[in-house]
Amino acid sequence: MTERATGGEVEAYECYDAYLEGYAEVLAGICATGRRASREELAALRARGERAAEAGLGLRSLVRAHLGAARTVLAGLPRGEHDRLLAAVEQAVDAFAEGHERAQRLAMRQEEAARREFIDDLLYGRSDLGRLAQRAERFGLLLSHAHTVAVAQGPEPYADGYAVSRAVESSLLARFGSRRILLTTKDGRLICVAPGDQPDVLTFFAKQAYAATDGGRVAIGRPHSGAGGVVHSYEEALNALDIADRMGLDGPVLYAADLLVYPVLARDQQAMVDLVRTVLGPLRQARGGAGPLLETLTVYFDSGCVTTEAARRLSLSVRAVTYRLDRIHRLTGADPAEPTQRYTLQTAVIGARLFGWPDRDL
Known part of the structure; x- marks a missing residue:
């Protein structure tokens, strides 16, 4: 383990050594010649930043490690080269952080793509049910239990990241915390999947969605068990919205259980x-x-x-x-x-x- 003491504090950098290899030498070379970091050196720093992000290391701690290594170089420099060191550290840390952030953005896009694929499979039942149940646990759902789906339809389409979607999600998290709830959007509608024995979640969701859009309508399916139960409840909610539009039904909240007579008649x-x-x-x-x-x-x-x-x-x-x-x-x-x-x-x-x-x- 490499230890560096500064101001009476001892810091351990063992887990960062792989991302600092050759860094001090690059700084010393830049200070000695007055040159800027080369394209190859900056590319190497970006690559290390990407690897660090993929390894799950936080950027804040990594920057501290780079600054700690720079202090070691600083101790051996004549005073006239201090400004060169500061410029070199600025370049190096910026390149490293750029690589780290690029990897983070890529990971987020991949995670969102995986989440969207899962939601599409969940709501349309297009995947093997056993594999779907395994993937569901990653997103907080236990498909062996019964689930109920609520679908909110507003004056304007919903989409992930929209102010309305964020507001409803924040309200649900503040009220119910870590309960197994999935909130997403599909085809311009806001969708909430909740355990079938927790109707209070969907009642609260309906109130928040209605308030956030200053109107709109929410349809709530019936609870159904198993991986296919989410699809069934989702389709019931969609059918309830369709029936309400065709029948001119009033009321902001529709329950599929109350509208069963209409599909029977039709x-x-x-x-x-x-x-x-x-x-x-x-x-x-x-x-x-x-x-x-x-x-x-x-x-x-x-x-x-x-x-x-x-x-x-x-x-x-x-x-x-x-x-x-x-x-x-x-x-x-x-x-x-x-x-x-x-x-x-x-x-x-x-x-x-x-x-x-x-x-x-x-």
């Missing part, structure tokens, strides 16, 4: 199209077309079939709403007030909203 698309055409098709005969009457039915059902509440939401009188409901009854033959016929009408209305009827022909 599964047999041809049957649903026939129902919409048969039940609601006659509404096209109304003055002004089917739109106003379909909106009345939608608000009426969303209001729990309470006419006064529907009138308030539509900004109409109760009499006007009652007239529209009677008109719907006459045109379709189905009475919104009769339980069985009401169910048929409501199912048809759901189908119309899912398929964009009457704006879109079926």
Whole structure:
């Protein structure tokens, strides 16, 4: 072990010897001749900086080691060469630090690439599940457990490094610390993967995402176990966002468990199209077309079939709403007030909203 004493302090440089080899000789040669460091010498210093970064050595300690070696050279120099030494040390340390930082940036890019590849495989299930589970541990997930996925969609696309993404991530870390949570972005959306038995994490995530964008919407899938469970929950959250857009559903937070009826109804698309055409098709005969009457039915059902509440939401009188409901009854033959016929009408209305009827022909 090489020891150098300065001001009564003894510092050990054993682990840095490989990165300081020949450094003192280069400094002494520069001071003796007054030349600048050669291209080859600077390249060698950059290469050593890269190797030091790859070995996991911190730049601060390495710079101290270089300064310590320079002090040894300084002790044997005449006073007239001190300025030359300072200039040489500045060049040398700058080249070494450049190599160290270059290696760090490369490592960060490689790490981010590996993380992005893992996230793509995780959300699309494109990798061998056993290998995926092994890779997941590196990013803090135990895929043998159940996980739930929340997807936030805002007015503007999300991306890694954006202010909104950083703000939400900082809030989650401050609140939950080292819990096994994965926060990322995909296709312009912000995604949070959390253990299935910790719904408080996703509730907090939803609040933070909504507040950070001054709006937006968050959909939360159901918890599912295994490596494929994350994919399943992610797809449920995406489907919930799609259904909300098509149905015009209100509310900043959507739970896939609350929307299961919609994909069930839409599964047999041809049957649903026939129902919409048969039940609601006659509404096209109304003055002004089917739109106003379909909106009345939608608000009426969303209001729990309470006419006064529907009138308030539509900004109409109760009499006007009652007239529209009677008109719907006459045109379709189905009475919104009769339980069985009401169910048929409501199912048809759901189908119309899912398929964009009457704006879109079926």
